[in-house]
Every structure is written in C-alpha cells, then in structure tokens.
Amino acid sequence: MENFFLTLLVGLLIVVISMLYRVIKGPTVYDRLNGLGVVGTSTILILITIGFIDERVDMFVDIAIAYALLGFISLIVLAKFLSD
Amino acid sequence: MVNYIAIIFILFGFFFVSVAAIGVLRLPDFYTRMHASGKSETLGVMLTLIGFVIYNGFNLVSLKMMLVSAFILLGNPIGTHAISRAAFYSGLEPWRKKDN
Numbered sequence: 810m811e812n813f814f815l816t817l818l819v820g821l822l823i824v825v826i827s828m829l830y831r832v833i834k835g836p837t838v839y840d841r842l843n844g845l846g847v848v849g850t851s852t853i854l855i856l857i858t859i860g861f862i863d864e865r866v867d868m869f870v871d872i873a874i875a876y877a878l879l880g881f882i883s884l885i886v887l888a889k890f891l892s893d
Numbered sequence: 894m895v896n897y898i899a900i901i902f903i904l905f906g907f908f909f910v911s912v913a914a915i916g917v918l919r920l921p922d923f924y925t926r927m928h929a930s931g932k933s934e935t936l937g938v939m940l941t942l943i944g945f946v947i948y949n950g951f952n953l954v955s956l957k958m959m960l961v962s963a964f965i966l967l968g969n970p971i972g973t974h975a976i977s978r979a980a981f982y983s984g985l986e987p988w989r990k991k992d993n
Binding site for chain 2: 810813817820821824827828830831836837839840842843844846847850851853854857861866867870871873874877878881884885888889891892
C-alpha cells in the first residue's frame with residue numbers, strides 16, 4: 810500500500826508542475842489565478858498522501874484544513890481585487 | 894478487501910484530477926479552462942478524499958477529511974465563479990470559432 814501512495818504522490822506532483830506552465834505563461838492574469846487554484850486544490854491531496862506515507866495522518870490533515878481555508882480566502886480576495 | 898475499494902476510489906479521483914490538468918493546459922480560452930478546472934477538479938478531489946476515508950477507517954481523522962471534502966464542494970465552485978465573474982466584468986471576450 811505504501812508503494813501505491815508513493816506512485817500517487819509522483820502523479821500529483823506531475824499535475825502540480827504542469828500547472829506551473831499555465832501560471833508562468835498564461836496570456837491574462839486570470840489564467841494565472843486559475844492555475845494557482847488548481848495547484849492549491851491538488852496540494853491538499855499531496856499533504857494527506859505525505860501523511861499516509863509518514864503514518865502521521867492526524868498531524869497532516871490539520872495542515873490540509875488550514876491550507877484549504879487559506880487557499881479559498883486568497884482566491885476570493887484576489888478575484889475581488891482584480892474586478893475593480 | 895477494503896483496501897481494493899479504496900484504491901478504486903483513489904484511482905478514479907486521480908483520473909479526474911489529471912483530466913482537469915489536461916483541460917487547463919490544452920483548451921483554447923480562459924472560460925473553457927475555467928469550465929475544466931471548476932467541475933472536474935472538484936469531483937476528483939472529493940473522490941480521492943472518499944478513498945482516503947475508506948482506507949483510514951472511522952475515527953476523528955476521517956471526520957476531518959470529510960470536513961475538507963465538504964469544504965472543497967462548497968469552496969471550489971465559488972472560487973471559480975468569482976474569478977470568471979471578475980474576468981467577464983473586466984471585459985475579457987469569450988473565444989469564438991473563426992469565420993471562413
């Protein structure tokens with residue numbers, strides 16, 4: 810089962826690194842924001858997967874909750890700031 | 894047996910997450926990219942978290958994972974809607990097919 814989680818971790822890291830292409834090269838600023846949103850959502854899965862590999866899920870799931878809240882709030886704030 | 898069910902859920906979730914990533918990379922316009930990341934990403938993350946909950950069993954950590962899942966279900970479409978609303982009000986034109 811640990812090999813499965815390691816493979817899942819590599820796949821999610823490939824997803825995040827390919828999103829950095831859209832963040833760097835995106836034609837408008839909204840494309841960059843969209844790519845950052847996808848990175849933030851995938852990072853929650855990466856954190857819990859690292860928790861399963863280390864067998865300390867009870868610590869990493871709290872970090873995942875805080876990351877989800879902060880990512881959502883920063884997305885909303887940046888969208889309100891850019892719409893003015 | 895429980896591990897196999899969890900693996901099936903996690904693989905379906907990772908399939909939807911990678912489909913969202915391919916859509917954000919390949920689609921031609923900002924609004925179509927939002928369409929890819931808004932729905933497919935939410936479904937993929939929720940399926941993967943349900944797989945994690947099935948693998949972990951029933952305790953407080955699983956309850957926190959279900960809390961993250963419910964928060965993603967509420968928060969991800971709202972964030973997508975806010976960004977695309979900001980883009981539309983700032984005058985970004987949707988993509989159209991070229992006339993011949």
